[in-house]
Amino acid sequence: MSSLTDLNEKIAKCDACRLCKQRKRAVPGEGREDAEIMFIGEAPGWHEDQQGRPFVGPAGQFLDELLQSIGLKRGEVYIANVVKCRPPSNRDPLPDEIGACRKWLDRQIELIKPKMIVTLGRYSMARFFPGATISKIHGTARNSEGVTYFAMYHPAAALHQGSLRGVIMEDMLKIPSFLTQAEAAAEEPSPQKAKKAEKMEKVEKVEQTEPKQLSMF
Numbered sequence: 001m002s003s004l005t006d007l008n009e010k011i012a013k014c015d016a017c018r019l020c021k022q023r024k025r026a027v028p029g030e031g032r033e034d035a036e037i038m039f040i041g042e043a044p045g046w047h048e049d050q051q052g053r054p055f056v057g058p059a060g061q062f063l064d065e066l067l068q069s070i071g072l073k074r075g076e077v078y079i080a081n082v083v084k085c086r087p088p089s090n091r092d093p094l095p096d097e098i099g100a101c102r103k104w105l106d107r108q109i110e111l112i113k114p115k116m117i118v119t120l121g122r123y124s125m126a127r128f129f130p131g132a133t134i135s136k137i138h139g140t141a142r143n144s145e146g147v148t149y150f151a152m153y154h155p156a157a158a159l160h161q162g163s164l165r166g167v168i169m170e171d172m173l174k175i176p177s178f179l180t181q182a183e184a185a186a187e188e189p190s191p192q193k194a195k196k197a198e199k200m201e202k203v204e205k206v207e208q209t210e211p212k213q214l215s216m217f
């Protein structure tokens with residue numbers, strides 16, 4: 001059993017907060033275990049709770065279209081949520097529920113090791129862009145420790161506010177070039193790695209020259 005499957009089983013049984021009492025199913029997430037891009041939404045809705053799968057309702061249909069617009073299928077990325085169980089009546093998740101679920105998302109990121117994390121909506125953004133405002137930073141990226149974080153409006157926002165549909169579609173189209181940059185950055189040696197390599201080179205040079213010097217005595 002893969003570590004991610006094992007993790008999903010643990011999430012399915014989680015009872016760390018009140019949301020476990022009313023869920024039909026927990027929704028751990030789905031997609032490629034070695035996905036380069038991870039999309040992170042807010043919390044499951046009714047459809048997701050029924051099926052145990054993320055983004056399978058109307059917002060999910062729009063997410064599928066968005067993925068298609070950049071030549072991706074959901075099976076090629078990883079899709080997860082900040083909170084793994086549906087808040088009653090689709091209310092916003094509460095701080096203690098987000099806190100109780102944090103370890104699951106942390107572990108998913110650790111196992112999948114995505115090069116790019118796309119935050120969908122405010123709750124996901126708050127985790128990776130603390131203090132930011134979605135209307136200001138949507139469509140922008142930041143890099144930290146080799147991972148590119150890219151903020152987007154939640155696809156459901158377009159269902160409530162039609163004018164955001166075009167904005168979300170435009171932001172999505174920026175992902176391929178950010179991903180190319182993220183891939184290039186991941187291949188570049190980090191400053192620490194470059195220093196280590198420099199040191200190793202010096203040691204090798206000394207090892208090569210020392211026997212010659214010794215032979216002179």
Ligand code: URA
Pocket residue numbers: 041042043044045048053054055056057059060081156
């Ligand atoms: N909205 C989310 O944030 N996540 C889902 O899985 C579905 C809708």
